[in-house]
Structure formats: C-alpha cells, structure tokens
Amino acid sequence: MKGRAISKGKAEGEALVSREAISFLGEVDTKTGVVVNPKHPLFNKCIADKVLVFPRGRGSTVGSYALYQLRKNGKAPKAIINEEAEIIVAVGAIISEIPMVDKLEKKGFKLIKNGSKVLVDGNKGVVEVMK
Amino acid sequence: MHLTREEEDILNGEHGASAAKAMEILAALGKIFNAEKLIPVTSAQISGVSYKTIGDAGLEFLENFAKDGRVRIPSYLNPSGMDLEEWESMGFPKEFARKQMKIIRAYQKMGVEATCTCTPYLIGILPKRGEHIAWSESSAVIFANSALGARTNRESGISALASAITGKTPYFGYHLDENRVAEVVVNVKAKLEDLSDFGALGIYAGAIAKQRVVAFEGIDTVTVDEVKTLGAALAASGAVALFFIKGITDEWRVVGRPERVEFGVGELKRTREELSSSKDAELIAVGCPHCSLEEIREIAEKVRGKKLKRKLWVCTARKIKIKVDKLGLTKIIEDAGGRIVSDTCMVVCPLEDIGFERTAVNSGKAAHYLPSFCKQKVLFGSLKDILK
Numbered sequence: 345m346k347g348r349a350i351s352k353g354k355a356e357g358e359a360l361v362s363r364e365a366i367s368f369l370g371e372v373d374t375k376t377g378v379v380v381n382p383k384h385p386l387f388n389k390c391i392a393d394k395v396l397v398f399p400r401g402r403g404s405t406v407g408s409y410a411l412y413q414l415r416k417n418g419k420a421p422k423a424i425i426n427e428e429a430e431i432i433v434a435v436g437a438i439i440s441e442i443p444m445v446d447k448l449e450k451k452g453f454k455l456i457k458n459g460s461k462v463l464v465d466g467n468k469g470v471v472e473v474m475k
Numbered sequence: 476m477h478l479t480r481e482e483e484d485i486l487n488g489e490h491g492a493s494a495a496k497a498m499e500i501l502a503a504l505g506k507i508f509n510a511e512k513l514i515p516v517t518s519a520q521i522s523g524v525s526y527k528t529i530g531d532a533g534l535e536f537l538e539n540f541a542k543d544g545r546v547r548i549p550s551y552l553n554p555s556g557m558d559l560e561e562w563e564s565m566g567f568p569k570e571f572a573r574k575q576m577k578i579i580r581a582y583q584k585m586g587v588e589a590t591c592t593c594t595p596y597l598i599g600i601l602p603k604r605g606e607h608i609a610w611s612e613s614s615a616v617i618f619a620n621s622a623l624g625a626r627t628n629r630e631s632g633i634s635a636l637a638s639a640i641t642g643k644t645p646y647f648g649y650h651l652d653e654n655r656v657a658e659v660v661v662n663v664k665a666k667l668e669d670l671s672d673f674g675a676l677g678i679y680a681g682a683i684a685k686q687r688v689v690a691f692e693g694i695d696t697v698t699v700d701e702v703k704t705l706g707a708a709l710a711a712s713g714a715v716a717l718f719f720i721k722g723i724t725d726e727w728r729v730v731g732r733p734e735r736v737e738f739g740v741g742e743l744k745r746t747r748e749e750l751s752s753s754k755d756a757e758l759i760a761v762g763c764p765h766c767s768l769e770e771i772r773e774i775a776e777k778v779r780g781k782k783l784k785r786k787l788w789v790c791t792a793r794k795i796k797i798k799v800d801k802l803g804l805t806k807i808i809e810d811a812g813g814r815i816v817s818d819t820c821m822v823v824c825p826l827e828d829i830g831f832e833r834t835a836v837n838s839g840k841a842a843h844y845l846p847s848f849c850k851q852k853v854l855f856g857s858l859k860d861i862l863k
Contacts, residue, residue, distance in 0.1 A: 348506060350506065350507075351503065352499060374532070405631035405632065405633070406528055406529060406533075406632075408631070408633055409523075409529055409530065409532040409533045409536060410532065412535070413530075413532035413535075416532065416535060429503070430507065431504060431507060432631075434500075434503045434507060435500055435503070435504075435631065435633050435634065438496060438500050438503060439496065439500070439536055439633065
C-alpha cells in the first residue's frame with residue numbers, strides 16, 4: 345500500500361493496532377514501553393518492537409521527547425503507521441529514527457489487523473502487509 | 476513539497492547528521508501542513524530549555540544534536556528552569572542545577588544565545604513587519620505576530636531548533652496572508668484598569684477562540700506590557716497565535732460572519748474569581764511574561780521603604796536585570812525583602828520542589844498554568860492587591 349513517507353528508515357514487525365490516539369507523554373511508561381493509562385484500549389500492552397498502528401498522536405509537544413526516551417531505553421516501536429500524522433509523533437519518530445508512514449491509500453489503515461506481519465518503508469512511503 | 480537543490484543536499488547529510496535531521500523534521504512538517512515549499516527565516520526563538528519540562532530525554536537529545544549541529548541564523552533561548560547565577564541561594568536542588576547547566580551548554584555549543592527570556596522583544600530582538608521568523612514561546616509568538624506584524628507559527632522547541640540549524644521553515648499557517656484573519660470578535664465593555672484585567676480578558680477570550688485569530692473592539696489605548704500580558708493569556712487558555720485591536724494594531728482583517736462575544740463587568744469579575752484558588756500565599760511572583768523595566772520601576776516604587784512579609788520574586792531577562800541593578804532598583808526591592816530573578820520564571824522552575832504551595836500572581840497566564848505545572852494554589856490579583 346502506498347502512503348506518505350514521514351520518517352526515514354525501513355523495519356518489519358508484528359502490528360499492534362489501536363483505534364484510539366496515543367499520547368506518549370504520560371500514557372506510556374518510557375522505561376518499560378507498557379501503556380499505563382487504564383482507559384486506553386492498549387492498556388497493559390507493550391509497544392516495544394511492534395509496528396505500532398494508531399490514528400494519530402495527541403498532547404503536549406514535549407511528547408516527542410518521550411518517544412526519544414523510549415528509543416534510548418530500547419522500548420520504542422520498530423515502526424509507526426498513522427492514519428494522519430500530526431507534529432508530535434512525526435517529530436518524535438524522526439529524532440528517534442523510527443520509520444513512519446501515514447495516509448495509506450484505499451483506507452489501508454483500517455485493513456491492518458492486530459498481529460499481522462508488516463513491513464514499513466519510511467524512505468518510499470510504502471507499507472506491506474505479509475499476514 | 477518542493478525542496479531546492481541546496482535543501483536536498485542538507486537532507487542527504489552533506490552538512491552533517493544534525494542538519495540532515497533538522498531538514499527531515501521541516502520536510503515532514505511541510506508535508507503534514509501541505510506547505511508548497513520552505514522559506515528563509517531571520518531568527519529562531521527556542522523553547523524546551525527547562526530541565527523540568529524536557530527531562531533527561533531532552534538533555535540527551537540536545538547533547539547528541541550539538542555534536543555537529545550549528546545554527547545558521549540568530550537564535551535565542553526561552554527561560555530555563557532556574558536563575559543560572561543565583562540558583563543555590565534560591566534553594567534549587569544541586570542535581571537539577573547540574574542537568575540544567577548541561578542543557579544550556581548544549582544549546583550554546585550549537586551557537587544559540589542563552590538569552591533565557593520569553594520576552595526577546597524587550598531586549599532589542601525586534602523582527603520587522605512582514606519578517607518571517609520561527610519562534611516557539613507561545614507568548615512571544617503572539618506578540619511578534621500581533622504587535623510587531625512579524626510572521627511565525629507556534630513552533631515547538633524542536634521545530635524552532637530545526638529552523639535555527641537550517642535557516643528555513645515550512646511556508647504555511649501564519650506566514651500566509653489568507654490565515655491572518657480573525658474569526659472571533661470580542662467587544663470589550665468592561666473597563667480594564669490594571670495588567671491583571673488584561674490577563675483576565677486574555678484567559679476568557681482564549682478559551683472561546685481556541686486556535687482562531689481574535690479581534691478586540693473597545694480598547695482605546697494600550698501599553699507594551701498590557702499587549703504582552705493579554706497575548707500571553709490568550710495563548711495559554713487557547714492556542715491563539717495572533718490578535719488584532721481595532722484602531723491600534725496595523726493589521727485588522729475579520730471574516731464575513733465572525734463569532735461575536737462580549738466581555739463585560741460580569742465576565743471580568745467571574746474570570747478573575749475563577750483564576751484564584753487561595754486567599755494567601757508564601758510567594759508573590761511577578762513577571763509572566765518577564766517584567767519590563769517599567770514594571771520593575773513600578774514595583775520598586777510600591778515597596779520602597781517597606782518590609783514585605785512574604786517572599787517576592789520579580790522575574791525578568793538578565794539583560795534587564797543588569798540595567799535594573801545600575802538604576803538602583805534592585806537594591807530598593809532587596810531592601811524590602813524581595814529579589815530580582817533572571818533566566819527563569821515561576822511557571823518553568825520547580826516551585827513545588829523548593830517548598831512553595833501557594834503563589835500570588837498578577838499574570839493571567841501564570842494563574843492558568845501554576846495549578847497544573849507547579850501544583851500551586853493561586854492568589855490572582857492586581858499588583859497592588861498581591862503586594863498587600
């Protein structure tokens with residue numbers, strides 16, 4: 345599926361899908377990579393080494409640094425797919441060198457299932473779902 | 476988005492890893508906001524300086540970025556988390572100070588001037604009308620756009636740093652004429668008697684306007700400090716980046732059918748009450764945004780020869796403090812038991828860790844942020860009220 349390249353790099357991994365936005369500041373423990381907000385659909389799930397699929401980020405711009413902290417602690421997602429990127433996650437992904445793609449064609453965002461094997465190419469803006 | 480040959484070269488790493496990353500950030504922002512191209516900017520003002528707000532992750536990122544990142548345009552810093560000279564006598568934790576100094580040094584290594592103020596326009600940094608800049612402190616952004624007629628979006632600390640390193644910003648938002656149009660008109664019926672009234676007006680209007688441009692009617696005359704205070708509050712309770720005052724600002728453009736609201740005596744009273752959560756305080760803090768020379772002169776006049784029963788912080792830019800020292804105003808304030816605080820302010824320093832629980836302020840912005848940022852109960856009032 346063709347999308348828009350937001351952050352460079354290429355990575356492959358298992359999809360972890362959230363239908364709700366994520367704030368990396370406060371909602372995710374940067375030491376463990378576990379979602380700590382009990383109201384979030386990904387509560388108690390670990391985002392480390394996953395291809396994290398979620399609509400968009402939210403919260404304060406300092407949230408970009410939280411993503412960087414996750415990366416430094418080895419708990420960052422391998423790649424990110426957003427329905428439509430906003431600046432907090434986009435900047436966070438770039439400074440943390442996490443490949444990121446958004447705006448997939450033909451509502452592709454909704455087709456990615458939890459646990460699917462996904463390849464994200466942030467150089468070309470392409471996502472491959474390999475089941 | 477179109478990138479020039481030179482911009483492509485930077486993106487491909489020909490000017491180093493940090494410049495490449497900076498260009499990647501701006502290109503991504505350009506895509507997200509549908510900018511057609513990047514444009515040159517003449518200065519950058521960078522937030523994300525206080526160790527309290529950016530933490531270890533921010534510090535690590537900046538030290539890494541400073542390895543080969545160098546600014547291309549004049550670049551300035553927002554307030555840090557402490558007075559860089561007087562932190563020890565003010566009771567700041569040692570470990571905090573050590574990390575804070577590392578952040579300052581990383582910025583300095585990149586060539587950023589450690590002005591550590593939210594009011595660069597009070598220390599001679601005055602972009603001209605129509606000039607494109609990349610500033611990130613929300614109260615400085617709104618002042619530059621509204622009072623100076625310069626053009627900037629509300630940058631984040633990182634995007635402003637990316638602009639400092641590349642000298643560019645994506646061409647969208649408030650850089651374009653078409654977006655410099657008010658959608659909310661506020662008719663000010665209440666009489667604004669003091670800076671705190673301007674702060675209350677800003678808090679009220681910002682909450683209604685959210686991210687939209689605001690136009691004020693019914694304000695006859697304003698001082699620089701009143702515009703500064705009004706803008707800071709608008710940008711705190713809302714995400715406002717630009718406002719007009721009829722008959723005062725050069726720019727005045729309103730959409731065909733704007734939302735119209737009134738700010739009367741009732742709204743003023745109610746907003747003032749809502750900003751207050753305490754009847755007393757351990758600390759009186761003035762200077763959000765940083766005090767001008769005129770404000771400090773007024774404070775000195777009010778406390779001359781008196782002994783204050785509470786601590787008093789007068790927050791300002793270091794360059795203004797130097798002037799205030801020379802004029803003998805620092806001595807007057809210190810003799811009364813107060814102190815001039817530079818490089819920081821009550822909002823971005825760790826007030827709660829120094830042992831304060833209740834703070835008295837005359838700033839709408841400070842009253843809005845102190846409960847969440849510094850866990851303070853707030854006494855909001857005019858300068859005269861809070862000094863009492």
